Amino acid sequence: MDQLIDAFCLYLETVKKASANTISSYRRDLNRMASHMSNRGITSIADITDDRLHGYISSMQEEHCAGSSIIRSVSSIRAFFRYLLENGNIQDNPAENIRTPKAARSAPRIMTSYEIEALLSQTFPNDALGKRDKAILELMYATGLRTTELVELELENIDMSLNCIRLGENRVIPYGKKAKEALNEYLLFARDEILSDNSASLQKVFVNYMGNPMSRQGLWKLIKTYVKRAGIDADITPYSLRHSFTMHLIESGADINAVQDMMGLSGLSALSQYRKAKGKNKDPYEWARIRN
Numbered sequence: 102m103d104q105l106i107d108a109f110c111l112y113l114e115t116v117k118k119a120s121a122n123t124i125s126s127y128r129r130d131l132n133r134m135a136s137h138m139s140n141r142g143i144t145s146i147a148d149i150t151d152d153r154l155h156g157y158i159s160s161m162q163e164e165h166c167a168g169s170s171i172i173r174s175v176s177s178i179r180a181f182f183r184y185l186l187e188n189g190n191i192q193d194n195p196a197e198n199i200r201t202p203k204a205a206r207s208a209p210r211i212m213t214s215y216e217i218e219a220l221l222s223q224t225f226p227n228d229a230l231g232k233r234d235k236a237i238l239e240l241m242y243a244t245g246l247r248t249t250e251l252v253e254l255e256l257e258n259i260d261m262s263l264n265c266i267r268l269g270e271n272r273v274i275p276y277g278k279k280a281k282e283a284l285n286e287y288l289l290f291a292r293d294e295i296l297s298d299n300s301a302s303l304q305k306v307f308v309n310y311m312g313n314p315m316s317r318q319g320l321w322k323l324i325k326t327y328v329k330r331a332g333i334d335a336d337i338t339p340y341s342l343r344h345s346f347t348m349h350l351i352e353s354g355a356d357i358n359a360v361q362d363m364m365g366l367s368g369l370s371a372l373s374q375y376r377k378a379k380g381k382n383k384d385p386y387e388w389a390r391i392r393n
């Protein structure tokens with residue numbers, strides 16, 4: 102990917118006659134995007150999808166990057182992939198439909214313990230999809246995974262012996278008893294039933310009713326459905342579950358810097374919204390198995 106970025110910057114210099122400062126800005130934006138992808142095991146330009154680009158933009162918002170920086174990054178990414186398409190390096194443009202964020206979003210409301218219990222302890226349908234839905238909700242709250250991380254989670258990312266999820270080289274996210282039970286029930290007794298003949302070799306953990314990889318939109322719809330069924334009168338999103346888990350973790354005494362590593366956050370600004378929580382500076386993994 103570095104070679105393609107170099108080629109693009111040379112194109113800007115020799116063809117577009119861009120200034121040194123402009124080229125430097127493009128390179129910085131693209132190197133940051135490439136680093137984000139590399140940290141998630143994505144090193145080939147062909148493996149970058151629109152969902153992964155949306156996930157990257159969402160991560161910038163979550164880390165409280167300045168709106169101007171996000172807008173500039175989106176512009177750089179669009180220009181880069183347009184160049185790759187015109188140059189024949191890619192067949193489809195994954196950046197074609199990414200949109201510049203309208204405004205920085207405010208932090209979602211933290212769910213109460215009552216709401217968490219109502220959402221996760223409700224009666225789920227006693228079929229394969231119900232087992233899948235239960236596993237998704239338990240795992241999202243137990244690990245604080247981002248939307249893109251959940252839908253792209255693969256079987257090899259789950260360490261069943263240690264009850265944890267491994268993302269990249271250094272990120273380990275343990276999960277507790279409730280999530281373990283729901284995940285095991287889904288993987289052992291439901292997933293194969295949902296898979297179609299054409300997707301039997303699919304490595305994605307969570308699939309839709311057709312046996313194909315679940316989409317971000319499908320995940321949002323699933324959460325909205327169960328929030329309504331639980332009688333929760335609030336706008337709960339995947340980010341709400343992640344934000345609530347992080348706050349509950351810190352409020353229960355987890356060290357905020359260790360939480361940063363576990364959640365895949367970078368920089369102090371990413372944790373600014375959590376600073377008011379009073380941690381007790383202990384290893385978060387002692388408490389991280391939430392809902393044991």
